[in-house]
Amino acid sequence: xxxxxxxxxxxxxxxxxxxxxxxxxxxxxxxxxxxxxxxxxxxxxxxxxxxxxxxxxxxxxxxxxxxxxxxxxxxxxxxxxxxxxxxxx
Amino acid sequence: xxxxxxxxxxxxxxxxxxxxxxxxxxxxxxxxxxxxxxxxxxxxxxxxxxxxxxxxxxxxxxxxxxxxxxxxxxxxxxxxxxxxxxxxxxxxxxxxxxxxxxxxxxxxxxxxxxxxxxxxxxxxxxxxxxxxxxxxxxxxxxxxxxxxxxxxxxxxxxxxxxxxxxxxxxxxxxxxxxxxxxxxxxxxxxxxxxxxxxxxxx
Numbered sequence: 001x002x003x004x005x006x007x008x009x010x011x012x013x014x015x016x017x018x019x020x021x022x023x024x025x026x027x028x029x030x031x032x033x034x035x036x037x038x039x040x041x042x043x044x045x046x047x048x049x050x051x052x053x054x055x056x057x058x059x060x061x062x063x064x065x066x067x068x069x070x071x072x073x074x075x076x077x078x079x080x081x082x083x084x085x086x087x088x089x
Numbered sequence: 090x091x092x093x094x095x096x097x098x099x100x101x102x103x104x105x106x107x108x109x110x111x112x113x114x115x116x117x118x119x120x121x122x123x124x125x126x127x128x129x130x131x132x133x134x135x136x137x138x139x140x141x142x143x144x145x146x147x148x149x150x151x152x153x154x155x156x157x158x159x160x161x162x163x164x165x166x167x168x169x170x171x172x173x174x175x176x177x178x179x180x181x182x183x184x185x186x187x188x189x190x191x192x193x194x195x196x197x198x199x200x201x202x203x204x205x206x207x208x209x210x211x212x213x214x215x216x217x218x219x220x221x222x223x224x225x226x227x228x229x230x231x232x233x234x235x236x237x238x239x240x241x242x243x244x245x246x247x248x249x250x251x252x253x254x255x256x257x258x259x260x261x262x263x264x265x266x267x268x269x270x271x272x273x274x275x276x277x278x279x280x281x282x283x284x285x286x287x288x289x290x291x
Contacts (some may be wrong), residue, residue: 012092027256048208048215055222056282060250062219062273064228065131073126079148080122083155084115087124089145 012039013046020053102249103167121152125168128252135247136179138236163237165261170252172262174246191239200281214289225276227288231272234284238277245270 016035022028023036040047100138104122108119129150153174161170176286214222235243235251249270256274260267 015199017200018243018275019167021278024269027271040107044209048211051245052215052282053278054097055219055243055283056278057250058219059223059227059231059285060246060278060281061253062223063231063251064223065141066134068126068130068147069140069144072130072147075149076122076126076148077119080155084118 013043016046019047020050021057023050024054024057038077094261100144101163101166104163105164107158107167118155120121121154125171126234127150129171132172132175132247132252133179135232135235135251136240136243137182143180144177146175146182149181150175153178169254169258169261170247172252176262179244180240191241194239194242194276194280196276196279199283212272212286212289215284228287230282230284230288234281237284238280242273242277242280245273246281249274250278 005032016036019028019032023033028036040050103121105111106117106120126147127259129147130143133146134140137143137146141163150171154171157174162168166261234246238246244263245259248254249256254262256270259270259274263270265273
């Protein structure tokens with residue numbers, strides 16, 4: 001397959017690939033961020049990597065939380081009540 | 090020995106409550122349960138994969154917290170300490186349950202084999218708003234993919250991306266270096282991304 005941009009050596013993409021999570025988490029210094037942004041701008045495969053990874057992280061962050069089953073919640077309080085009663089303050 | 094008159098450190102909203110419990114108002118322990126039972130239960134579900142193990146984990150965690158609360162050092166956030174206890178309870182549980190086999194995830198396994206294998210367009214699942222893509226079915230795909238992750242990666246991604254702890258906090262909870270957390274997190278995310286890609290694109 002013809003490369004869209006011969007300047008984007010595979011090795012460069014791999015180096016970026018390793019740091020995408022840190023980029024998403026804003027854990028990189030500004031110059032490194034700018035390098036990544038410049039690369040992403042002109043490298044479609046890396047842009048796809050970044051966008052799919054970002055969405056993966058967002059989906060994890062928004063997973064729905066379940067309610068604690070009421071029967072367990074009551075049981076837990078009973079167990080703790082027994083402890084509180086037994087243990088001197 | 091911490092001085093009870095010291096102001097709470099690390100903006101810890103729980104410190105005052107813990108001091109009161111440790112000063113003898115043990116009935117306030119129920120407030121601690123109220124604050125954290127839902128988070129811990131969901132942490133247990135993500136880590137153990139079933140409600141029964143998650144319940145056991147939550148109960149073991151609160152019992153241990155009750156037992157060792159006097160020893161809590163106020164220089165760390167209570168929530169971080171709580172999750173350290175919970176993680177330990179999860180790991181004990183794991184020894185009695187079936188879990189994904191332990192293995193190393195290498196970065197190489199997530200790299201496209203060659204350029205022709207790389208998508209040239211952002212797929213629709215990654216460009217749509219979360220409200221449109223995150224339904225019950227996709228939630229199930231993510232939960233299952235988390236359970237397929239080897240535990241050391243699952244712990245990190247659950248703490249960082251599901252529970253919302255920072256890199257530094259996750260490092261403190263798991264007794265790892267921040268760079269170790271970052272490496273594991275990135276690989277876990279790539280693993281999950283593959284699961285999503287497979288779900289949508291095959």
